[in-house]
Every structure is written in structure tokens, then in C-alpha cells.
Amino acid sequence: MATFTTDFAKIYYSWQPNHEALDQRQKALQPYLVEQLQSLNTDTVRSDIPTTATVSEVKVWDVSKTAKDTFRVLFTVNQDLTKGKDRKSVTSTYTINVMQDSNGDMVLTKNPTIAAEPATARLKLPDTQSDNTVVSSTANDVTKFLKTFFGLYPQSDRNELKYYVNGGTRPIERNLKFVELLDPVFKQTKRGLTVTLSVKYLDTDNDMNQVSQYTLTLSKQSNNWIITDGI
Numbered sequence: 001m002a003t004f005t006t007d008f009a010k011i012y013y014s015w016q017p018n019h020e021a022l023d024q025r026q027k028a029l030q031p032y033l034v035e036q037l038q039s040l041n042t043d044t045v046r047s048d049i050p051t052t053a054t055v056s057e058v059k060v061w062d063v064s065k066t067a068k069d070t071f072r073v074l075f076t077v078n079q080d081l082t083k084g085k086d087r088k089s090v091t092s093t094y095t096i097n098v099m100q101d102s103n104g105d106m107v108l109t110k111n112p113t114i115a116a117e118p119a120t121a122r123l124k125l126p127d128t129q130s131d132n133t134v135v136s137s138t139a140n141d142v143t144k145f146l147k148t149f150f151g152l153y154p155q156s157d158r159n160e161l162k163y164y165v166n167g168g169t170r171p172i173e174r175n176l177k178f179v180e181l182l183d184p185v186f187k188q189t190k191r192g193l194t195v196t197l198s199v200k201y202l203d204t205d206n207d208m209n210q211v212s213q214y215t216l217t218l219s220k221q222s223n224n225w226i227i228t229d230g231i
Helices: 002-012 019-032 035-040 136-155
Strands: 051-067 070-083 086-100 106-114 176-189 192-203 208-221 224-229
Touching: 002 019, 002 051, 002 070, 002 086, 002 106, 019 106, 035 106, 051 086, 106 208, 136 176, 136 192, 136 208, 136 224, 176 208
Parallel strands: none
Antiparallel strands: 051 070, 070 086, 086 106, 176 192, 192 208, 208 224
16 A cells, blocks of 8 residues: 555656656556546646656555545655756645555545645545535535635644634645635535535645545534534
């Protein structure tokens, strides 16, 4: 599992901004990703960006079994970035879900999702169907709240995050610019209102579009929404 993750990360987080190199990168990634993730990652790195990236180190922090054939991997990537004459190194931490079949073959079922080092985020595979238990006005209200939260999340400190996440959460301190929420699905459960969604950021260090996937549980406290699980 650690070797699979390392091999994947070296391909995923390395690129040269030209069509031929990016086509080769995309082909090299195909065996690692389920079909839906191949589509999700088609434009994460564009040929018109100014940044070249290489991976100097991948460190796997934790591998935990989440289902009969699925494992959750927490890992850190060290990238060496070149943008014109400027060079710098960036360290980032992510989680992925890896499914392993009876033959030992592996494939990613969840896109690399930003996480704090070395703590892990409690994330689940998204549900793709809504059961219409949440009225549109509530969905709109929650969407507005989530846009505000994810806009602040990459650069917020622990004190600010406690107003959005019950009990607070570890800050991630990354240079990410919020772009949009993708395909939010709302459900009302016994635990509260659940939202499954993807969040698109632009990483301003390496010019990559970072798509993270979440399953969040929210509740309303004193007329304000708060995230109770999933971050």
C-alpha cells in the first residue's frame, strides 16, 4: 500500500507545463485511478501554467482499513517547484482511499484531499444521490455557509475555525484560493444535515487545481450553521 501510494504521488505531483509531457502524465495516472477520478483530474494541471514540479520525497504516515477492501492512506509530498527563475520547496499532506481486490490489485477511489500533518480527517466516499429531505431554502443557506468556510479554511487559525467547526480543527495553512463547490448532495439524517461535495481550490504555489472531497455533517446552533463532523 505504501509503495502504491508513493508511486502514484510521484506521478501525480510531478509535471512539465507542455502538452506532450502532460499527456504522458495523464496516461501514466490512468492505472491508479477509477474512471470517475480520471475525469475529475483532466484539468488539474494545464499546459499554460508557468510552474514545473518534481517530487523529492513521499512519506506515508498512516494506512487504516475503512472497509473490507478499502484503505485510507495519509501521506506527505515534498515538491520542488520552478517558476521562471524562482525556485522553492513545498510540503503538503493528503489522504486518499485505495481499494484492493482479492488479487492484490489496487486503485484509488478518492482523490487526494488536503489534510493537516500528521492528523487525519474523517472522510467518506460521497453519496451521489439526494433523497430530497432538505428543502431548497435550507440547501441554499448551507451552500452559502460552506462557500464562506472553504474560502477561509486554508489560511484560518484555530481560533477562527472554532466558529465554523464544532470544537475547532487543526489549521492547514496552505496557499489555496477557493474556486467553487462541486456537486453538493444534501440529506437529512438522524445525526443532522449531511452534505457530500467536492471543493475546488487553486494552489497558488504550484498552479494546480486541487479538488478535495468531503462528507460533512452540520447542525444549526443559535441560528448559525456549524460543522459537527467531516473536517
